[in-house]
Amino acid sequence: MRSKASIKGHPIHPILIPFPIAFLIGTLLFDVLHLTSGNKSYWQTGEYLEIAGIVSALIAAIPGVIDYFKTVPPNSSGKKRAVAHGLINISLVIVFAIAYVLRNNSPLALVIGLEAIGVIMLFISGWLGGTLAYRNQIGVDIRYAGAGKWNETHVADNKGLIEVATTDELKTDQMKLIHIGTKRIVLGKTDSGYLAFDDRCCHKGGSLAGGTMICGTVQCPWHGSQFDCSTGIVKAGPAKENIDVYPVKESNGKIYIKY
Ligand code: FES
Structure with missing residues (x-):
């Protein structure tokens, strides 16, 4: 199903999602490095990554929402999977936002614990997103030879x-x-x-x-x-x-x- 949020047929959502994935996992890694080494610069890097992760996740959500409404077939197993994918993504962004608010005035273990939960949710959501792309073919242009332009x-x-x-x-x-x-x-x-x-x-x-x-x-x-x-x-x-x-x-x- 050709994506409605695309540039010259290339779906935008998969182009953007590596950024929040990398930034949010990086947040947890650098905060753990700070926990184990006591090095403040790791903590500062984790804070910057957390901001970048939350902002890039919100940006990546825009084409995802367009594809949810315009590309995923209605009344389908893909639609149900897309709902779960979206809800988990919203939840994990909220978890990271709470961790960000708490990071300078709460126990380190609590902040890192929240981030670890967020990363687990990220893996689950990524799994569902992969299924949407590779099994439900959302955003995949599978026109066969002679099918003509998508009409x-x-x-x-x-x-x-x-x-x-x-x-x-x-x-x-x-x-x-x-x-x-x-x-x-x-x-x-x-x-x-x-x-x-x-x-x-x-x-x-x-x-x-x-x-x-x-x-x-x-x-x-x-x-x-x-x-x-x-x-x-x-x-x-x-x-x-x-x-x-x-x-x-x-x-x-x-x-x-x-x-
Ligand atoms: S949805 Fe058509 S064969 Fe399964």
């Missing part, structure tokens, strides 16, 4: 026939993601014409628009379930339920979906 549009949430594309917009086996209000429908072009079907894979909510469509069959990018694009019937699991399909009409060079 997506928002249209008004009207009932009845909705104009969603022009007839020359897609080549065979290309797809376009249509947002109708909060509903996500895929328009795909096959050898036999245009077809429309739900974007949401009924296994764990993967976005079919980010998958592969060949010969009228679409494959989910998350765990490989396959659906017949014209009937919505499952052709291969792990999905067990069919997806909804929608009538498509071509008229005067325009494509309409009946919704």
Whole structure:
């Protein structure tokens, strides 16, 4: 799923997160060095790193929030994982902020203890973030050869026939993601014409628009379930339920979906 917070297709969130990770782990390391050596300069360095870590974490959160709302498929296992990832990140920033406030007027062991908790949370959050990237493919542009440019549009949430594309917009086996209000429908072009079907894979909510469509069959990018694009019937699991399909009409060079 191509990130909405990206520069020329490169997602921004993964570019920024190494900074808070390095700064916050560095905070704990330098404070422990101070504890073991008594050297004040380590303590001062830890303080600077703590400020840098908190500020860079807040900056890195901005594209992360954009991707949460705009890229992660709704009603999916990825969405739940993204919620946990975000909540742990907010919590660990609060833990480090408390440690920063306490660092010059509280026992050293308390400050270092809080920072150690924050670093453990950082590892858990990083694990979830890695799963979001490498399994849920959030921000990963996985378009297959011939898939064409990533194609997506928002249209008004009207009932009845909705104009969603022009007839020359897609080549065979290309797809376009249509947002109708909060509903996500895929328009795909096959050898036999245009077809429309739900974007949401009924296994764990993967976005079919980010998958592969060949010969009228679409494959989910998350765990490989396959659906017949014209009937919505499952052709291969792990999905067990069919997806909804929608009538498509071509008229005067325009494509309409009946919704
Ligand atoms: S979400 Fe698992 S196969 Fe689609």
